Amino acid sequence: MTRYQQLATLLAERIEQGLYQSGERLPSVRSLSSEHGVSISTVQQAYHVLEDRQLISPQPRSGYYVTPRKAVPPLPRLTRPARWPVEVKQWSEVLELINSRHSECTPGFFSGAPDLTQSTVKPLWREMGRLSQHQAAEMLGYDQIQGTRILREQIARLLLDSNCVVNPEDIVITNGCHEALSIAIRAVCEPGDIVAVESPSFHGTMQMLRGYGLKVVEIPTDSATGMSLEALELVLEQWPIKAIFLVPNCNNPQGFIMPDARKKAVLNLAKRYDIAIIEDDVYGELAYEYPRPMAIKSLDVGDCVLLCGSFSKTLAPGLRIGWIVPGRYLDRVLHMKYIGTGSTPVFTQRAIAGFIREGHYHRHLRRMRQYYQRNLEHFTCRVRQYFPCGICVSRPQGGFLLWVELPESIDVARFNRLLREENIYVANGSLFSASGKYSHCMRLNYALPLDPAAEAVLRKVGEIAEQALENT
Numbered sequence: 001m002t003r004y005q006q007l008a009t010l011l012a013e014r015i016e017q018g019l020y021q022s023g024e025r026l027p028s029v030r031s032l033s034s035e036h037g038v039s040i041s042t043v044q045q046a047y048h049v050l051e052d053r054q055l056i057s058p059q060p061r062s063g064y065y066v067t068p069r070k071a072v073p074p075l076p077r078l079t080r081p082a083r084w085p086v087e088v089k090q091w092s093e094v095l096e097l098i099n100s101r102h103s104e105c106t107p108g109f110f111s112g113a114p115d116l117t118q119s120t121v122k123p124l125w126r127e128m129g130r131l132s133q134h135q136a137a138e139m140l141g142y143d144q145i146q147g148t149r150i151l152r153e154q155i156a157r158l159l160l161d162s163n164c165v166v167n168p169e170d171i172v173i174t175n176g177c178h179e180a181l182s183i184a185i186r187a188v189c190e191p192g193d194i195v196a197v198e199s200p201s202f203h204g205t206m207q208m209l210r211g212y213g214l215k216v217v218e219i220p221t222d223s224a225t226g227m228s229l230e231a232l233e234l235v236l237e238q239w240p241i242k243a244i245f246l247v248p249n250c251n252n253p254q255g256f257i258m259p260d261a262r263k264k265a266v267l268n269l270a271k272r273y274d275i276a277i278i279e280d281d282v283y284g285e286l287a288y289e290y291p292r293p294m295a296i297k298s299l300d301v302g303d304c305v306l307l308c309g310s311f312s313k314t315l316a317p318g319l320r321i322g323w324i325v326p327g328r329y330l331d332r333v334l335h336m337k338y339i340g341t342g343s344t345p346v347f348t349q350r351a352i353a354g355f356i357r358e359g360h361y362h363r364h365l366r367r368m369r370q371y372y373q374r375n376l377e378h379f380t381c382r383v384r385q386y387f388p389c390g391i392c393v394s395r396p397q398g399g400f401l402l403w404v405e406l407p408e409s410i411d412v413a414r415f416n417r418l419l420r421e422e423n424i425y426v427a428n429g430s431l432f433s434a435s436g437k438y439s440h441c442m443r444l445n446y447a448l449p450l451d452p453a454a455e456a457v458l459r460k461v462g463e464i465a466e467q468a469l470e471n472t
């Protein structure tokens with residue numbers, strides 16, 4: 001360790017032990033230099049290290065002061081990705097993340113799965129039992145390509161909550177939101193095309209874009225308000241963008257809800273440049289505010305928005321039921337569905353339709369919104385307690401995913417190798433960037449409450465982050 005690192009560690013320890021208290025002025029550079037027999041620039045470097053870690057902050061013409069230790073961590077800053085087309089990488093890392101679902105790793109901080117243990121899901125099992133007893137043969141047949149009509153009717157009703165007025169004929173049922181997004185891409189784009197995505201952005205969509213031979217331009221994104229429209233406009237002027245991908249409500253991974261005015265503005269941009277918006281609303285119904293936020297699709301008179309959603313996050317991912325409202329792309333979407341999967345299982349569609357019709361879905365949603373919001377409060381409180389100073393943490397407005405930005409010197413991939421020895425794993429931020437940015441960030445899942453075992457794991461993650469910081 002160099003001399004300035006040694007000095008920074010010593011001062012950090014003194015702050016930790018309360019020898020220098022929150023808000024207190026630290027010794028001047030000159031006095032520390034003579035006290036420790038080191039040069040002025042060594043002390044200055046040590047102070048810069050502590051400043052980067054947000055342990056101390058400078059005051060003009062006064063010196064350095066200890067930053068209040070338990071202050072609420074700031075929000076992640078506006079991201080700054082490269083603004084030119086890149087090919088998506090990282091398939092092997094994404095595969096590792098997906099495989100972790102079935103590994104020994106506990107708890108599921110790394111995953112994108114909801115809590116499946118709530119009693120409000122039980123009526124779904126009853127509905128399945130009833131269908132298998134009384135309509136077994138019907139459940140085993142082929143479905144119509146567009147999906148079971150009674151489920152499309154229920155989805156059309158649900159969509160009213162996001163201000164979308166659509167008919168069952170405007171909806172195509174898919175195998176989860178994953179298939180909806182994959183169909184949307186193929187309906188709108190050709191290999192070699194370029195699309196714009198939020199940065200960071202859901203890794204699943206980016207792997208599909210890679211698979212279909214598309215390039216992406218990552219657009220700077222604010223952790224509170226979403227994609228920067230100023231940056232998007234510059235990119236639209238510069239590159240022949242075919243579509244804009246957005247998760248505007250309860251975004252994965254940052255949890256923001258794009259304000260209504262910005263939703264209108266992004267739609268206006270898409271109209272001006274005559275391109276499609278692929279809107280992923282898979283978390284929209286889990287917004288903590290009620291009524292839930294509107295979808296961009298609800299403003300779309302020109303039919304250029306393809307709205308995608310599913311019951312995976314609100315109810316259960318294993319059902320594999322989603323939908324797409326494709327606007328003017330309906331015919332292409334039906335063709336893409338036909339050449340992909342042909343049809344969707346009737347059984348799960350009918351069970352979900354019954355569950356919604358009997359009022360169980362709304363009851364379940366009400367419970368889950370409150371439950372995830374409570375989990376978030378507890379979780380962020382513990383992250384603040386166990387993680388080092390100098391982190392930025394998102395403030396999700398819905399869903400169950402938290403984005404944590406560590407100091408840039410930390411590499412979460414290295415960090416994960418240490419965690420693996422303890423059977424712990426976190427989602428590396430670099431999976432959410434086409435160009436491998438955000439390797440110092442992680443996404444954490446707070447769908448399950450922090451029981452003592454999960455809390456011990458979170459504390460361990462915080463300790464390893466602290467050690468990683470000390471070793472940089």
Ligand SMILES: Cc1ncc(COP(=O)(O)O)c(C=O)c1O
Nearest residue numbers: 112176177178202252282310312
């Ligand atoms: C933003 C986003 N879109 C789509 C999906 C895929 O959803 P589904 O499980 O319904 O295919 C996920 C799942 O993690 C997601 O986070």
